[in-house]
Amino acid sequence: MASRMLSPSKKTTVQDVFQSTRDIFEQMVSNLSGAGLAQATESEVETQTAKQGTDLLRQIIQGQTDTCL
8 A cells, every 4th residue: 555645845734644544544444344344254354454454554654754754
C-alpha cells in the first residue's frame, strides 16, 4: 500500500496527514463487517486483518514522519 505524499508547498494539518490512516481503518472495519468475510474461516479473517493492520501501522508511522517535516 503506497503512502500518500503531501505537497510541501501546501499547508497541511495533522488532520490532513492522518486522513489516509483513518480511511484505511474505516476500510478494515467495513471489510470485517461486510459479506465478503462472512464465509471466511477464523484463520482467513485473522490473516487478512493482520495484513491490513500492518499496512495501517505503516501509514500511522508515515503520518507521524510527515508531521515532523
